[in-house]
Amino acid sequence: MKLWEENIRRVVPYVPGDQPKGERLIKLNTNENPYPPAPGVARALAEMDTAQLRKYPDPGAFQLVRALAKRYGVGEDQVFVGVGSDDVLAMAFLTFFNSDKPVLFPDVTYSFYPVWASLFGIPYETPALDEDFFVRTGDYKKENGGVIFPNPNAPTGLYMPLDQVEEILRANRDVVVIVDEAYIDFAGPSALELISTYENLLVVQTFSKSRSMAGLRIGFAVGSPALIKALSDVKYSYNSYTMNLPSIVMGVEAVKDEAYFCETTKKIVATRERAKARLRELGFRFPDSRANFIFASHRWAPAQQLFEALKNEQIYVRYFHAPRLESSLRISIGTDEEMDALFHFLEEYLKGK
Template sequence: MNPYWSPLVHRLSPYVPGEQPKLPGLVKLNTNENPYPPSARVIAAMREELGSDGANLRLYPDPNADRFKDAVVTHFAEYALAPNQVFVGNGSDEVLAHAFMALLKHDAPILLPDISYSFYPVYCGLYGVEHIAIPLNADFEIGIDDYRPGNGGIVIANPNAPTGHLLPLTDIERLAAANLQSVVIIDEAYIDFSAPAIPTAIALVNRYPNLLVIRTLSKSHSLAGLRVGYAVGDASLIEALERVKNSFNSYPLDRLAIVGASAAMEDKDHHEKTRQAVMHSRALLTAALVSLGFEVLPSAANFIFARHPQHDAARLAAELRQRQVIVRHFKLPRIDQHLRISIGTAAQCQALVDALRQVLG
């Protein structure tokens, strides 16, 4: 027990991010990054902002990131949003963190799936938010009727992680309508990889003042290294997030991130091209794994969740690593025999299949 630590720090069980190895030549399929580069417009916008001498970097960025908020409003023009319905942060993890503090810290416990993004219970521990884990069914699906009123809030990833299961928009609306007394947060980190793309829950925010939709540019826009996330919801929810943000860090996005993220949102053609490429590779990889005897859950994300009934998942992950292929294995109840495999390029997916053939004999 370190005497300099606060009691809170002693109690925390921090989130463990996916490994970012420094070894050369790895086929890295463990952290759900997009295998394709971002839009060329992103690079051009950042170079223009930087200028020939980088003089702009001596100036603080826009604390409100108005250019990016306007880009989000334009990107989702069919939903008639206003800029005050958009909140931005340093990655969707920061946006989620502020949401837990601003909107979910109440007397009643919040509801979470028992198998989902493992950062959610970490935030509960950090902010002292009581939570109840709602079990997924035997097929690892979320049952909307299990999330009953009387809670302090609901947080669901859609598609869910690490399972890839997708809830239709009708279920999201039913969830929001049945829980008007609390905030319903839908984390759409992977929604753009649903095929065909279902309407985002942003379509519902002007009807349900308790609905907050959180998204990221890390996955479908290939900008995991830029750290940009955002939330869309009723202006009153956004105001709460802004109050927390401006009590923590008024400048969450730097100048390059603001212009780069804005350019990414504006290039819809590039976004669609890479989205389609990932979904195509997902279908091919799923078929290849099934042919090798794997059981693969249906996925609407840029990863698949699979198990082999005759082979231990931890051993498979270790054997793949020896062959320069890294996937994600979770040592958690109910899923310790599954592997989460990010969708890579066609060549990366083939390297994985070739390595598995060697391992499985």
């Protein structure tokens, strides 16, 4: 090793799901929405003046902030936007978790939390989920430097009812509590309704799932003006222009079309419920997901074998080589046709074993 290499940061890189390419493949591995973005997005793109790209975008992405504030019935000083919810969450770790006490998040959860904590030197503890993968709210009542959990959780899809979310909030008045709601639009009531009561609550959401815009990278946080100001200050101190012009312009259109949003979200939920019934018939079991994926293990067929067999058929699902996760597959909810192709293959495959 050369001397200059000695001071290079050592990390364990995150491995994103495959982004395979091809005409016939069925992609159920990265929790993307199977439906295109709202029609207004294509119109906004067609009308975009590329000459404007020579200029810096508005650092505050104000058009988008305003559209979100209106949609969610909050003040414009209560919304922060970033380049995907990963960007928003990383910025929130950096801004709010500066205590010597450990931040708390579940042992089975979004895999970036421990990565950000390590990167920023934040101590953390990971209370174990119960044996059915539920969060034990009691574990979040001890002294800590902050709390974060996804709701629904990943990769289980389990939704925590708002009374339990509030139980955690009531026990944590002196730290910032972040609820990461990437999948909330497929689930149930959002913790957004608690932000006026708890000014230490930050709710983070994304355009990547329910708004069909993973390709644009838009995430946002909603909370009290004090939290949003702190987040903005850190963001501006670090990189003041992150949201590009196409994201701002197209993001606004996605937020405005409530009818399309409701329609596609409902379709995905209906397909998910049908998928649960069908997977049960095929011998799978799984936590009762409220997200746009199902985290399923088969009664006797090993997950990794199923993963490989599906991949050979050009059907991509997600498999995690990790303790407590390696006996399951995470299957994103596609269109009804895509799911039927999956079920058809599984039926034949399991019959032949």
